[in-house]
Amino acid sequence: AQSVSQHNHHVILSEAASLELGCNYSYGGTVNLFWYVQYPGQHLQLLLKYFSGDPLVKGIKGFEAEFIKSKFSFNLRKPSVQWSDTAEYFCAVNPYSGGGADGLTFGKGTHLIIQP
Amino acid sequence: NAGVTQTPKFQVLKTGQSMTLQCAQDMNHEYMSWYRQDPGMGLRLIHYSVGAGITDQGEVPNGYNVSRSTTEDFPLRLLSAAPSQTSVYFCASSGRPQVYGYTFGSGTRLTVV
Numbered sequence: 001a002q003s004v005s006q007h008n009h010h011v012i013l014s015e016a017a018s019l020e021l022g023c024n025y026s027y028g029g030t031v032n033l034f035w036y037v038q039y040p041g042q043h044l045q046l047l048l049k050y051f052s053g054d055p056l057v058k059g060i061k062g063f064e065a066e067f068i069k070s071k072f073s074f075n076l077r078k079p080s081v082q083w084s085d086t087a088e089y090f091c092a093v094n095p096y097s098g099g100g101a102d103g104l105t106f107g108k109g110t111h112l113i114i115q116p
Numbered sequence: 117n118a119g120v121t122q123t124p125k126f127q128v129l130k131t132g133q134s135m136t137l138q139c140a141q142d143m144n145h146e147y148m149s150w151y152r153q154d155p156g157m158g159l160r161l162i163h164y165s166v167g168a169g170i171t172d173q174g175e176v177p178n179g180y181n182v183s184r185s186t187t188e189d190f191p192l193r194l195l196s197a198a199p200s201q202t203s204v205y206f207c208a209s210s211g212r213p214q215v216y217g218y219t220f221g222s223g224t225r226l227t228v229v
Binding site: 103104 | 146147149151156157158159160161164166172174175206208213214215217218219220221222223
């Protein structure tokens with residue numbers, strides 16, 4: 001079975017600071033990788049995803065992530081954060097071999113607070 | 117196009133009561149799944165379905181039943197609610213997970229007293 005580890009449970013940054021949230025996964029085969037964001041009181045929204053090809057993927061709201069296969073990592077980055085980025089961020093995976101059909105395995109999340 | 121619709125948004129149950137959380141999608145998605153979200157635990161998969169008539173267990177299936185009689189609907193049943201099932205429940209669907217990922221509903225906040 002696969003598992004996901006997010007390094008930081010709580011991160012506090014000032015506006016305009018750069019962001020990097022760590023995500024490592026454990027699985028013996030090829031995986032599909034996702035980052036989701038959950039704004040306070042809302043449902044999860046897809047930020048970006050990686051299935052194959054260029055390991056540097058760009059998502060919505062200026063976010064990007066880099067897949068490093070040798071490190072089993074899929075870290076989320078943003079060059080300059082805004083107060084509106086305050087939210088919970090989740091990394092998720094599912095095995096490529098299943099066609100993505102059998103749901104997602106999530107990390108425990110990172111609570112990001114941006115101070116004005 | 118409503119996306120993934122979950123009802124109710126809030127529910128309080130007494131221990132031992134039963135109820136069904138509803139999930140409906142209007143995107144003709146084959147793949148649907150249920151998760152529970154608990155503080156510090158992230159989201160954990162309860163059950164999933166790869167099409168009408170086909171369901172399977174996820175990471176935390178105990179105490180929950182599902183069925184998938186139509187493509188649109190994927191209800192989650194609690195047969196005898198326990199305080200440990202107090203959580204926020206999310207339903208998700210996808211037509212092509214490897215292309216589009218999953219779309220989530222707005223959640224049901226359940227409290228069992």
